[in-house]
Amino acid sequence: MIGAGQLARMTQQAAIALGVELRVLAGSPDESAARVIADVRLGDHRSLADLRDLAKGCDAVTFDHEHVPTEHVRALIEDGFSVHPGADALVHAQDKAVMRERLTAIGAPCPPWRRVGTAADVEAFAAEHGWPVVLKAVRGGYDGRGVWVCRSAGDAAEVLASGVPLMAEGFVTFERELAVLVARSPHGQGVSYPVVETVQRDGICVEVLAPAPGLDPELAAAAQEIALNIAKELGVTGLLAVEMFAVPSGLIVNELAMRPHNSGHWTIEGSRTSQYEQHLRAVLDLPLGSPAPTAPVVVMANLLGGDDPDVFARYEHVMAHDPGIKVHFYGKEVRPGRKIGHVTALGTDLDEVRARARHAAVYLTEGRYT
Amino acid sequence: MIGAGQLARMTQQAAIALGVELRVLAGSPDESAARVIADVRLGDHRSLADLRDLAKGCDAVTFDHEHVPTEHVRALIEDGFSVHPGADALVHAQDKAVMRERLTAIGAPCPPWRRVGTAADVEAFAAEHGWPVVLKAVRGGYDGRGVWVCRSAGDAAEVLASGVPLMAEGFVTFERELAVLVARSPHGQGVSYPVVETVQRDGICVEVLAPAPGLDPELAAAAQEIALNIAKELGVTGLLAVEMFAVPSGLIVNELAMRPHNSGHWTIEGSRTSQYEQHLRAVLDLPLGSPAPTAPVVVMANLLGGDDPDVFARYEHVMAHDPGIKVHFYGKEVRPGRKIGHVTALGTDLDEVRARARHAAVYLTEGRYT
Numbered sequence: 001m002i003g004a005g006q007l008a009r010m011t012q013q014a015a016i017a018l019g020v021e022l023r024v025l026a027g028s029p030d031e032s033a034a035r036v037i038a039d040v041r042l043g044d045h046r047s048l049a050d051l052r053d054l055a056k057g058c059d060a061v062t063f064d065h066e067h068v069p070t071e072h073v074r075a076l077i078e079d080g081f082s083v084h085p086g087a088d089a090l091v092h093a094q095d096k097a098v099m100r101e102r103l104t105a106i107g108a109p110c111p112p113w114r115r116v117g118t119a120a121d122v123e124a125f126a127a128e129h130g131w132p133v134v135l136k137a138v139r140g141g142y143d144g145r146g147v148w149v150c151r152s153a154g155d156a157a158e159v160l161a162s163g164v165p166l167m168a169e170g171f172v173t174f175e176r177e178l179a180v181l182v183a184r185s186p187h188g189q190g191v192s193y194p195v196v197e198t199v200q201r202d203g204i205c206v207e208v209l210a211p212a213p214g215l216d217p218e219l220a221a222a223a224q225e226i227a228l229n230i231a232k233e234l235g236v237t238g239l240l241a242v243e244m245f246a247v248p249s250g251l252i253v254n255e256l257a258m259r260p261h262n263s264g265h266w267t268i269e270g271s272r273t274s275q276y277e278q279h280l281r282a283v284l285d286l287p288l289g290s291p292a293p294t295a296p297v298v299v300m301a302n303l304l305g306g307d308d309p310d311v312f313a314r315y316e317h318v319m320a321h322d323p324g325i326k327v328h329f330y331g332k333e334v335r336p337g338r339k340i341g342h343v344t345a346l347g348t349d350l351d352e353v354r355a356r357a358r359h360a361a362v363y364l365t366e367g368r369y370t
Numbered sequence: 371m372i373g374a375g376q377l378a379r380m381t382q383q384a385a386i387a388l389g390v391e392l393r394v395l396a397g398s399p400d401e402s403a404a405r406v407i408a409d410v411r412l413g414d415h416r417s418l419a420d421l422r423d424l425a426k427g428c429d430a431v432t433f434d435h436e437h438v439p440t441e442h443v444r445a446l447i448e449d450g451f452s453v454h455p456g457a458d459a460l461v462h463a464q465d466k467a468v469m470r471e472r473l474t475a476i477g478a479p480c481p482p483w484r485r486v487g488t489a490a491d492v493e494a495f496a497a498e499h500g501w502p503v504v505l506k507a508v509r510g511g512y513d514g515r516g517v518w519v520c521r522s523a524g525d526a527a528e529v530l531a532s533g534v535p536l537m538a539e540g541f542v543t544f545e546r547e548l549a550v551l552v553a554r555s556p557h558g559q560g561v562s563y564p565v566v567e568t569v570q571r572d573g574i575c576v577e578v579l580a581p582a583p584g585l586d587p588e589l590a591a592a593a594q595e596i597a598l599n600i601a602k603e604l605g606v607t608g609l610l611a612v613e614m615f616a617v618p619s620g621l622i623v624n625e626l627a628m629r630p631h632n633s634g635h636w637t638i639e640g641s642r643t644s645q646y647e648q649h650l651r652a653v654l655d656l657p658l659g660s661p662a663p664t665a666p667v668v669v670m671a672n673l674l675g676g677d678d679p680d681v682f683a684r685y686e687h688v689m690a691h692d693p694g695i696k697v698h699f700y701g702k703e704v705r706p707g708r709k710i711g712h713v714t715a716l717g718t719d720l721d722e723v724r725a726r727a728r729h730a731a732v733y734l735t736e737g738r739y740t
Contacts, residue, residue, distance in 0.1 A: 019699025
């Protein structure tokens, strides 16, 4: 696995069970996954030589993040390595304009969009679709970075001044955000997890409700169909997370990720097959596992670093308060706003389960009792 | 953790979630847990110097097996290390005669027993309690090793000739074998998992049924009370597995183990808190987690090595046949009869769940379709 963040770290838990020996490429031995894996290669994911050293002897190569240059992915495949997802699929999770072109071509629901380079481009787009206009960096954004909601030509001018390649999207007034996680294996088997609702704050996911509460079953099926179809049309191998907006007219696809995803952390305890096990099974071309839930309601809350670095000191209260809460820490240094872990609560009543997850998350990160 | 077998390996999965950095003492880098842990110290569990090197800087020291000399455990505690279970508790899982003395003293149900050194001792015991007599090595036995069912003085003479310190126990005709797994933390909190039935073949556990099918609730409560009481009276910190015989008159305690136990592997998916997480919480003196089951019926089947070393080749069928089966491999070289992994099936109907677990276990180890 290229990258050694928390996604690789949690993949290790699944790899241990399957007897899969996981090797990671880490930038430093302190990275989240490097702390819990025996076979750590230090190197740079932008160096083809480092990627080749990593891949040598592996049955499959996959990713913890989308930042590996597409041409390097292509070079590894040309070398004969089994890389999942492949470059032709992965580029859609790396380049938002390529993604929009392709989704438009296959008929997946998109907002109005256009590549833009100048103030005149943005103003022409706004004249057609109105303000605000959402400008997005074509490459490199995540967790709300690389996305700017511009309410005027003045806002847009500031973003354009950065010189980053951009695209414009129409501003979507949504009812809520949904996510669908699917897996697809090289032999073409596909599996969809239940549709979840994701709750964001400042562009960062803070909470996932599984399944999405009160979602119309037909809309849920439509969302799953859209995601499975994207996986198939784009030739995704491994996991694909499709972030969507629920709008009065139905659904709009927002973003794609081709790896284990924050919206799927709940599956570790909440599904018979965790997203991490599913990803390993998919990239190794093994039959996929059951996505059946283990409880009627599952809520995952992210732990975002606060001011106090000593989160462990708060384990005692949280564990005594709720013997059923599941705590996950990523072994990362605490920095304000950084994703340092998550908690998962499971049960039958949404309000109760959500309150449990929130209580644990707020107490662990802020030491505050809610 | 002293030792790097499959119990340490599966403890790593729980340690990753809790952000606990697990260090193991391994005899070789190929051992089951050494393959999946970043912080591996190579050494010998019989060397006090190696144990001290391992313990340095750790918040707690615990065990993957019972083979560390009791005096070394005592020495580590005298050094000031936080060792769980402590020597005074652990000795009861190391020395069967000490265990029987103590269990007898606290009123836990035992078979007739006596320390024996000579043929005359055994014959006197048999005169009182009848043949067969079960001779047990006082120290060092596991998985049926160190236990001899003697049907005559001749059988006993052979065992006595080995010179191993022995004890005699009356032969128990039991209805079935049960096991109770409890956890106890240094501050005295105790938790019991549901009572399970263990199915043995040639002295090796092959299957665990959770909960024990059709067990009278009063007998189940009595079994849990016996186990929690032993944990308290012996001052156990960490996990305690109490193996019991169900007999017409009630229950008889057979063996004790003070570590994660084969009879608790089902808790990884089958309980809200796995035995591995529970053990870490106990030895770190954190509040214990909920032992609530995640399904009405859980069946665990051990994978015992067969003649074919390539078990992975059989993943495809097993995973396609049953998308809900959970496979665990220990990263151990396949040798006939060796515990190389286990599978867990979960559901609502015992016969169906048991058939699923058996199918997967037989196919994975023998390539045979049942």
